[in-house]
Amino acid sequence: MALSEAEVRHVARLARLALTDDEVAALAPQLSKILEYAEQVGEVAAGDDVEPTVHPFALANVVRADERRDGLTRDEVLAGAPATEADRFAVPRIVAEEG
Amino acid sequence: MADPTPPTPPTSTTPPATDAAGGSAADGALTRSTAVALAARLRRGEVSAREVVDAHLDRIAALDGVVADGPVWAAKAAEELTADDVHAYLAVTADAARAHADDVDRRRAAGEELGPLAGVPLALKDVLTMRGAPTTCGSRMLEDWVPPYDATVTRRLRDADVVVLGKTNMDEYAMGSSTENSAYGPTRNPWDLDRVPGGSSGGSAAAVAGLLAPLAIGTDTGGSIRQPAALTGLVGAKPTYGTVSRYGLVAFASSLDQAGPFARTVEDAAQLQALIQGHDPRDSTSVREEVPDLLAHLRDGIDGLRIGVVTELQGEGYEPGIAATFEASLERFERLGATIVEVSLPHAPYGLPAYYLIAPSEASSNLARFDGVRYGLRVDAPTAEEMNAATRAAGFGPEVKRRIMIGTHALSSGYYDAYYLQASKVRTLIARDFAAAFETADVLVSPTSPSVSFGLGTKTADPIAMYLNDVATVPASLAGNPALSLPAGLAEAPDAPGTQLPVGLQLMAPLLRDDLMYRVAWAFEQDLGFDPVPTGPRAVEVAR
Numbered sequence: 001m002a003l004s005e006a007e008v009r010h011v012a013r014l015a016r017l018a019l020t021d022d023e024v025a026a027l028a029p030q031l032s033k034i035l036e037y038a039e040q041v042g043e044v045a046a047g048d049d050v051e052p053t054v055h056p057f058a059l060a061n062v063v064r065a066d067e068r069r070d071g072l073t074r075d076e077v078l079a080g081a082p083a084t085e086a087d088r089f090a091v092p093r094i095v096a097e098e099g
Numbered sequence: 100m101a102d103p104t105p106p107t108p109p110t111s112t113t114p115p116a117t118d119a120a121g122g123s124a125a126d127g128a129l130t131r132s133t134a135v136a137l138a139a140r141l142r143r144g145e146v147s148a149r150e151v152v153d154a155h156l157d158r159i160a161a162l163d164g165v166v167a168d169g170p171v172w173a174a175k176a177a178e179e180l181t182a183d184d185v186h187a188y189l190a191v192t193a194d195a196a197r198a199h200a201d202d203v204d205r206r207r208a209a210g211e212e213l214g215p216l217a218g219v220p221l222a223l224k225d226v227l228t229m230r231g232a233p234t235t236c237g238s239r240m241l242e243d244w245v246p247p248y249d250a251t252v253t254r255r256l257r258d259a260d261v262v263v264l265g266k267t268n269m270d271e272y273a274m275g276s277s278t279e280n281s282a283y284g285p286t287r288n289p290w291d292l293d294r295v296p297g298g299s300s301g302g303s304a305a306a307v308a309g310l311l312a313p314l315a316i317g318t319d320t321g322g323s324i325r326q327p328a329a330l331t332g333l334v335g336a337k338p339t340y341g342t343v344s345r346y347g348l349v350a351f352a353s354s355l356d357q358a359g360p361f362a363r364t365v366e367d368a369a370q371l372q373a374l375i376q377g378h379d380p381r382d383s384t385s386v387r388e389e390v391p392d393l394l395a396h397l398r399d400g401i402d403g404l405r406i407g408v409v410t411e412l413q414g415e416g417y418e419p420g421i422a423a424t425f426e427a428s429l430e431r432f433e434r435l436g437a438t439i440v441e442v443s444l445p446h447a448p449y450g451l452p453a454y455y456l457i458a459p460s461e462a463s464s465n466l467a468r469f470d471g472v473r474y475g476l477r478v479d480a481p482t483a484e485e486m487n488a489a490t491r492a493a494g495f496g497p498e499v500k501r502r503i504m505i506g507t508h509a510l511s512s513g514y515y516d517a518y519y520l521q522a523s524k525v526r527t528l529i530a531r532d533f534a535a536a537f538e539t540a541d542v543l544v545s546p547t548s549p550s551v552s553f554g555l556g557t558k559t560a561d562p563i564a565m566y567l568n569d570v571a572t573v574p575a576s577l578a579g580n581p582a583l584s585l586p587a588g589l590a591e592a593p594d595a596p597g598t599q600l601p602v603g604l605q606l607m608a609p610l611l612r613d614d615l616m617y618r619v620a621w622a623f624e625q626d627l628g629f630d631p632v633p634t635g636p637r638a639v640e641v642a643r
Contacts, residue, residue, distance in 0.1 A: 008504070015463060015507040016470065017500060018488035030562060031504055037563055038505075040452040041521050044528065052523030053530055054354045055384060056340050056579025056610055062383040076247040082477035089472050094483040 001039070002032040127642030129154040130310040131632060134219045134367040137313060141207070141218040148200035148207075148218030152262055155220050156193055159264070159311050162639060163188055170194035171232055172265070177284030182293065185639055186286045187306035189225050191265035192232050196220065199262045206260075216370055217260035222306035222315040225266035226273055227358065228347040229253045236349050237269040237281040237299075240494030241475045250347020251379045252316060252358050259374045264312055267302030271496045272466065273323055273351045275299050276568035279559055280498045287555070288331055289639040290600055291592075294552040297327030297568070300361070304331040307361045308631065309639045314371050315361040320352050321454050322547075322572025324359050325584035329547035329603020332586045332631050334368040334620065335361045337572075339611050340579035341386035343372075344379030352461035353384070355454075355576050363631040365585060365624045369393040369617040376613075391614040401622045402436030407540025411447040412571045412605075417549045420590025424602040425546045428587045428623070432544075435622055442540050444532040446525060450574040453522040453529075455566060456509050457577070460519045462499075463506025469494060501562060530578040537609045542619050545571045547584040547603030551592055571605060581613040582606065585620045586629040598635060 003011075008028050012019045019027070074087060083090040129137070129151055140146045160167035164175045164184025172191035180186055203218040228234045228246035235241045249257070256263065270280035278286040278301025286301040288294040289309035296305040300317030304327035307315045317324040319337035328335025336359045343358045350356060360371035373393045379385045408429060413422065429439050471477035471490030478489040495503070509518035536543060548568055558565045575582035587604035591597070604623070608616035632641055 003508070011504050011508045011511065014511060015503050016484065016487040016491055017503065018492040023500070027501065027504060030501060031508070034455060034501070034505055034562060035508070038452045038455045038518070041449055041456065041525050042517065044446065044449055044521070044525050046521060046524035046528060050524045050527050052520055053526040054523060056530060057386050057388065059384065059386070064380060072247050079247060080244050080474035082471060082475070091472055091483050092481060092486050
């Protein structure tokens with residue numbers, strides 16, 4: 001399918017990508033071409049008798065033993081963060097203030 | 100009581116002759132050596148791990164385009180790199196490598212039992228975490244991020260006393276087939292410094308091909324080890340999916356990503372894969388099934404084996420030099436006693452389209468974590484959502500943005516069934532095709548890449564032209580089967596008559612039969628006698 005610039009802006013919003021107008025203009029035909037290529041998968045007859053594959057081995061419900069073990073320390077985890085405050089990740093306002 | 104034998108000095112005291120690459124003639128021999136030969140000399144005490152590491156560091160300082168200063172050497176900034184810099188490494192962990200080598204030497208001298216490759220240096224793709232050095236994934240997003248933990252692959256290498264020299268360049272987040280998508284400038288092919296080394300593990304490939312490391316680890320999602328191995332004259336393997344832990348491997352497409360070895364010989368690659376494989380409780384996709392010993396039957400030959408030629412992975416789209424080398428390879432197999440059989444993977448032509456839905460879909464989900472909060476870049480903005488979007492716009496390059504957009508669209512409301520689900524069903528059909536083919540053939544073969552190495556900048560404008568590099572490697576990725584590329588000879592570059600470049604041959608084996616893949620590769624390699632040291636007018640400098 002061909003993606004319009006409006007659709008590109010919609011997907012960019014979902015993906016949290018602040019694209020410039022130039023990027024949107026360039027991406028619309030590029031993404032359309034890639035999707036058109038990828039849509040060849042639709043030519044394959046694959047009904048309900050064909051299970052999707054996500055792993056070549058049938059693994060199910062892989063869980064570890066429910067026991068305490070050491071993880072990273074708080075300082076190790078926070079060391080890579082761009083902004084911290086009071087031993088937490090600091091982020092800008094998420095919820096708009098109520099009027 | 101007289102001792103008739105005077106003690107032999109551990110190393111020669113004669114000052115070595117200086118060669119053109121800025122190292123010594125003795126260093127040249129060390130950097131040309133295979134990993135297995137180095138390990139044997141180390142065990143016999145003929146050379147120290149420190150000398151081996153220093154020889155490689157000297158060569159990296161002379162040829163790779165690094166600022167050889169301080170505990171961790173950084174690559175030169177992209178705009179300062181010259182057309183003669185290989186740029187295989189993004190960071191060289193010089194101090195840590197020397198310290199590890201010294202430690203190996205001390206423990207060996209103390210009589211400690213060490214691993215089969217103890218003291219042998221290695222280059223690690225910058226998508227695997229290692230404490231004490233940045234892990235950038237070739238992205239501005241993670242320019243200054245230093246991970247707080249080691250990947251399982253990294254830890255197993257350290258436990259085996261393989262000495263990590265540094266982190267290698269790659270297409271950003273492993274998305275690409277030429278290493279031109281790195282935010283830190285492209286890596287050059289040691290066979291022709293004006294050409295690409297392939298990708299996404301191009302830095303790892305160039306490190307080994309350029310004699311800047313005897314071994315490297317790459318990762319392969321749709322061909323990112325095999326295609327660069329083919330383009331640089333190396334052996335590169337994607338193990339059976341699930342046999343090498345992904346813990347600490349920054350995820351691109353989780354259901355496909357697999358780390359594996361690069362080496363200049365089949366035996367070196369098998370030795371390295373043996374060190375990193377095995378179940379890991381830290382990776383929930385890690386399998387408990389075991390691969391048979393990769394080395395026990397390496398030299399058994401291929402007399403009587405059935406080699407399956409895949410109808411769909413040849414013909415149109417493959418360069419004449421690739422096709423001719425492939426035909427010659429089949430004749431070689433027959434001379435070695437194998438039988439050539441024709442097999443079909445009827446759904447293989449849908450592999451690449453399926454891959455370009457599955458991989459971007461998983462990438463769009465995996466890369467959501469780069470949001471400016473917990474690690475990496477942040478671009479400030481008044482609200483969290485604006486900060487997320489501005490950070491991601493600034494931190495990701497064009498190819499990563501394209502794939503995130505494709506994946507987000509494919510997974511968005513109303514499209515999932517037609518795209519990701521349908522592609523995952525095609526994947527099942529391809530896996531069934533493989534299973535059927537292995538009823539009539541022991542291993543499958545194809546060219547690894549439709550072309551020899553191409554010029555820097557020649558395919559960057561057309562994403563689909565770049566994607567077609569993976570047409571022969573993607574089917575085994577989707578099915579999960581082990582696959583390997585090894586040198587099949589040299590062929591003329593279509594755009595440069597007279598320029599001879601490496602051609603790769605792909606071997607694909609049944610699930611968990613990585614051992615069989617290596618056995619076939621070894622027999623082929625011994626008969627071919629390919630010299631992996633680059634030659635040509637624009638090849639990297641090598642002391643002869």
